[in-house]
Amino acid sequence: MSHQAQDFSLFRSGEVIPQALIDSQAFRSCFTYTDTQGTSSSWLTTCFVENLIFGTCNINKDANSFKTSNFSLKNPRSRVVIVSFLHGISFYNKTWVKYLGVESSFQGDENLSFFDLSTAEAPVDKLFKPVIAALKSSALPCTLILDHPELYFLTNQCSINEFMSQISYINSLANVLVSTFADANLIDLNETDSSTITHRQTEFLTKLYHRSQGIISIRPLETGRADDVTGTITVSKGSISFEDEAKNLETNEQQYLYLVNKEGFVKVFFR
Template identity: 25%
Template sequence: MSTRNRTPAALKPYLRLPSETSLILLTSTLSCTVNWLTPRFIIAAINGSGHGDHTDTQSVPGAREEGSTVILTSWMRNQAYWKTELRRITAGMDMDKVIATGKLAFVDCFTNLTQLAPEKALSEQESRITQAIAKANGAGRRIVLVLENPDILIALALTTTYDLSDFLLRLRNQVHSTVLVCNADLPLVAAATTSQEGMQNTPIEAETAAFLVQQAHAAQYVLGVRELETGAAKDVSGVLRVTRGGAAYSWDDEEDDVEEVKELEALYLIQRDGNAKVFERGTSMI
């Protein structure tokens, strides 16, 4: 399970295990999906920040070398998808085997999503995720929770903004840190802009925008991918922007030795084998 050379160097600082109770927000758009980034967060968390790559001079002294248990919860995709995706990116990682070792757990909130009674959906899913956390707690490893597209619950009118953010807070309270993946297409966030003030937005527009912005306020940093302004290109898949979220200011004694995460705006290219390159604007990636 070699992941060396598979993680672009520019991304490494962001994949380190973040501080306690922190939230990282990944945003996706229809034309540029963040699916290439999510598995890299999962793999980095499972393997630990060291990655077995001891030449990495960027690692902070005292950085958490040991890996964490990842609980992957998806509202958008099933286990078969993730199995293929993880194998492709790591060149041969078997998801079933990793699950058997207890380093990864998958909670499928996707398959039965539409069959659930609306009033029960959230509590049923919460109890399943909580069970998975409780099971993983015994192993003594830190737990990283990856939530993929819980915003779909708003679109399906199964919950409201504030119920969903309370749901997230309850889950985040039980784990070390959380990675949240959401869609940030323009129609989903446009309701939060001042130009839309006083306009009647549909409930889904308004609720999704409120949820997403609220999570960005709570996030330590936000990684967003989007299409190039000039459209699709052969040698550029999209633009990656990393910004500090609203929780970047939580001054804690423990965080003093953690380097500040730098802002970044870079281009990326996903190759046919799933390999990703991240490079500065204006530089060639070869």
């Protein structure tokens, strides 16, 4: 009796990020993944980095799966640029040592570059200048991961439209994955005061969803905490489809249960 592999995938092809999406010259995608308190998405960021570079995914196999790949950090599937507004590189290094095989003192290289903008105060039109330069100078396809960008516009004088236009421009140069908070306290569609955190975060999320091909929501269990399940992952289609630009690609709408243990290992199950 054979068992269906309960693998995590974003696409119908069964892949997390398919080669066709990376190679596509004409089309750049945007995926949004949201987390809440209690379900930090940092492990998923590491999973995306591993998949983009090596084509493997530790949560579908094991921590050593990257070692069996034909790709390496020197010869990656896609270059990865991480722009983090929440963490420094030392935070990710702890898991990258395990899942990407980098040194613990790794500070980034041309194929996996890291921009720590956690205390950035530059105007929004200058904020992404070094990032855009890195994307433009790359001969290999690039994927940009934006780690909780709301921490920039919630603490600086910057309109959501200005910020979104920067993301749109970057998205024209590279595939983009955006992680952001989506706690219930931060979202209120009836909020009218445009200066509040709730209004700004709601506006950002709404506009981001309308730019995305796929939305991944990581949430705690509605029934409360459990020892054997951390939460749920819901993959759903965004407002923009792949149909026109990349007809063969289709978001795999699916819901998973997942478990993170104290050692940081993640296991995903179909719901």
